[in-house]
Amino acid sequence: MGTIRNKRLMVKVCELYFLQNKSQKEISALLGISRPQICRIITTAKDEGIVQISISNPYVRETELEHLLIQKFGLRDALVVDSTSIDGESSLQSFAKEAAKLAGDYIPQDSSVGVMSGYTAKAMIDALEPSSKKLKLIVPLIGGISTTNMSIHADTLALNMAMLYGADAWNLNAPAVVSEVSLAKSLKKEEAIARVLECGRKTDIALVGIGNLNEEATNVRLGSLKKEDLAQLQSQGAVASVCGSYFDREGREVGGEITARTIGLTLGELRRSKIIAAAIGDEKTEAICAALRSKKVDIFVTDMETAKKVVLEDKI
Amino acid sequence: MGTIRNKRLMVKVCELYFLQNKSQKEISALLGISRPQICRIITTAKDEGIVQISISNPYVRETELEHLLIQKFGLRDALVVDSTSIDGESSLQSFAKEAAKLAGDYIPQDSSVGVMSGYTAKAMIDALEPSSKKLKLIVPLIGGISTTNMSIHADTLALNMAMLYGADAWNLNAPAVVSEVSLAKSLKKEEAIARVLECGRKTDIALVGIGNLNEEATNVRLGSLKKEDLAQLQSQGAVASVCGSYFDREGREVGGEITARTIGLTLGELRRSKIIAAAIGDEKTEAICAALRSKKVDIFVTDMETAKKVVLEDKI
DNA sequence: TTTCCTTTTGAAATTAATTTCATATTGCGC
DNA sequence: GCGCAATATGAAATTAATTTCAAAAGGAAA
Numbered sequence: 001m002g003t004i005r006n007k008r009l010m011v012k013v014c015e016l017y018f019l020q021n022k023s024q025k026e027i028s029a030l031l032g033i034s035r036p037q038i039c040r041i042i043t044t045a046k047d048e049g050i051v052q053i054s055i056s057n058p059y060v061r062e063t064e065l066e067h068l069l070i071q072k073f074g075l076r077d078a079l080v081v082d083s084t085s086i087d088g089e090s091s092l093q094s095f096a097k098e099a100a101k102l103a104g105d106y107i108p109q110d111s112s113v114g115v116m117s118g119y120t121a122k123a124m125i126d127a128l129e130p131s132s133k134k135l136k137l138i139v140p141l142i143g144g145i146s147t148t149n150m151s152i153h154a155d156t157l158a159l160n161m162a163m164l165y166g167a168d169a170w171n172l173n174a175p176a177v178v179s180e181v182s183l184a185k186s187l188k189k190e191e192a193i194a195r196v197l198e199c200g201r202k203t204d205i206a207l208v209g210i211g212n213l214n215e216e217a218t219n220v221r222l223g224s225l226k227k228e229d230l231a232q233l234q235s236q237g238a239v240a241s242v243c244g245s246y247f248d249r250e251g252r253e254v255g256g257e258i259t260a261r262t263i264g265l266t267l268g269e270l271r272r273s274k275i276i277a278a279a280i281g282d283e284k285t286e287a288i289c290a291a292l293r294s295k296k297v298d299i300f301v302t303d304m305e306t307a308k309k310v311v312l313e314d315k316i
Numbered sequence: 317m318g319t320i321r322n323k324r325l326m327v328k329v330c331e332l333y334f335l336q337n338k339s340q341k342e343i344s345a346l347l348g349i350s351r352p353q354i355c356r357i358i359t360t361a362k363d364e365g366i367v368q369i370s371i372s373n374p375y376v377r378e379t380e381l382e383h384l385l386i387q388k389f390g391l392r393d394a395l396v397v398d399s400t401s402i403d404g405e406s407s408l409q410s411f412a413k414e415a416a417k418l419a420g421d422y423i424p425q426d427s428s429v430g431v432m433s434g435y436t437a438k439a440m441i442d443a444l445e446p447s448s449k450k451l452k453l454i455v456p457l458i459g460g461i462s463t464t465n466m467s468i469h470a471d472t473l474a475l476n477m478a479m480l481y482g483a484d485a486w487n488l489n490a491p492a493v494v495s496e497v498s499l500a501k502s503l504k505k506e507e508a509i510a511r512v513l514e515c516g517r518k519t520d521i522a523l524v525g526i527g528n529l530n531e532e533a534t535n536v537r538l539g540s541l542k543k544e545d546l547a548q549l550q551s552q553g554a555v556a557s558v559c560g561s562y563f564d565r566e567g568r569e570v571g572g573e574i575t576a577r578t579i580g581l582t583l584g585e586l587r588r589s590k591i592i593a594a595a596i597g598d599e600k601t602e603a604i605c606a607a608l609r610s611k612k613v614d615i616f617v618t619d620m621e622t623a624k625k626v627v628l629e630d631k632i
Numbered sequence: 633t634t635t636c637c638t639t640t641t642g643a644a645a646t647t648a649a650t651t652t653c654a655t656a657t658t659g660c661g662c
Numbered sequence: 663g664c665g666c667a668a669t670a671t672g673a674a675a676t677t678a679a680t681t682t683c684a685a686a687a688g689g690a691a692a
Binding site for chain 1: 649
């Protein structure tokens, strides 16, 4: 590496390349050194730290937590929002506002989106900015979780989101969980329901929340999951619910019989979609870890507080 | 520029690109943004100063002077050497040592090189490191400037250099300046001389010094330029001699009759070659400026002291 | 609204950068 | 010196980045 060992030359090449924005070809012609050699000089200079690239990042703290989350769970990406600046809004709303802004960039033009029910999903969808982007179709990923509280139903969220983006919305006319496996089977075979589920499987993006599995959980409180169901899930170690999937602390999918009684899609069935999961709150730390350990979430969206808790959480 | 205006996204893209060395394609796939858009985001981030590239340059002072020289004279490149560290050697030797090291990189493998006579050229050639590089042919660019002091003759320098690089050396068997134009013409038609001159015109690199034009000038002291010649040149405003060319303060070529009596090549005749000119010394400032203003020098090699003087020199 | 002008966009074309690979070279042991 | 392994090199192939361009979309004025 005769030529490359000359530091003075490395500096000169790098100045021409990085500071004066000359192409490697130009530099090659100027100095009479072959193009590959210029390339190697630049690579060496980078390796040796002669070239320093820094990015002025006002979001270092968020970014750092994102890196940690990505590393810990092998995520495709993470979005951590600074929701400390709460101005009169609830923390969920202020989180959703920021989160929606960021997550919005991850939903490409003309894509189809599947949505889950829940307060987190609702907050984010409400906070989505009515951008110029057009989407194709918004599909609910799970049936109705109650006969009341329509505003957080997947159907409703799909409709709301569709209106924002000039998209069509489909409707899953079924309860989330029924009492018999056989009934669930029959329902899923119904043309109107099968079509929506099939379409859900094919969405480009799935927007979901991560839920706890305890008495306070929304689907328990609203009666979608009965006490016995909850007990059954808990006996299997389930601590998190995401869409139609339940996960134990290790991130293993559990709850076979209940899943079979669910009219909706599991994360496994959504493997063709980019799954964006959002959740915040100290009480959700365990559920979040469980869900992320399943490796089925592509992008996780949260706030700094929750991110810190999740990053520090041990497996057992 | 919807996507591009999002600073958070810009930061994320730049981190992936510059710090994690992911390709734009990968980032595009990861974030679901088109490749050209990623490219634009990076460009914008650079423009807005979000990405900062700095080069740790131990030679800042030299580099800065090089930039000034390049800008002032429109040079292709400049090499400024820090020759303050003189350890027993003459300043010319210590300059030549460093200068040779740098200039060596500008002489590509297998090229042919033309050399001028003079102390500066000699010092540099003596200081050239016997590298692994092979050169084709070394050619003197001008005839003998005296019957003594052979060691600084172009012929000798060509021979010395040829030995260093395993190249052939040619010999220009003629005096530098003769007393009659007709004689010069006849000589230049001689097969043995014409061939060498023709070959000089075709060299890839020309290594030359920049000389003063006064009583102290080497070619005057050694008698190659007679007192009358010097007077004639000075009456034309000539202040610099480079190879067979003479320049006035404005960088205009002068000395037609004397040039016609010279057996050697002018810088104009060397326009196919990359001309590397070296010179140091306070007393040469004026000559250097004149030579560089001619726009015929591609690369100028000097030391920091001289560079400072030259940079500050006004035209009149 | 409708029109026109400006801006934005991604596909494709172009250009640039990097890697591969066969060749050449050096330094080292014999 | 001679051969061998390790390294270095540039031409060509590959891959990556950027620009061009035509189409689409937004926004301002009528």
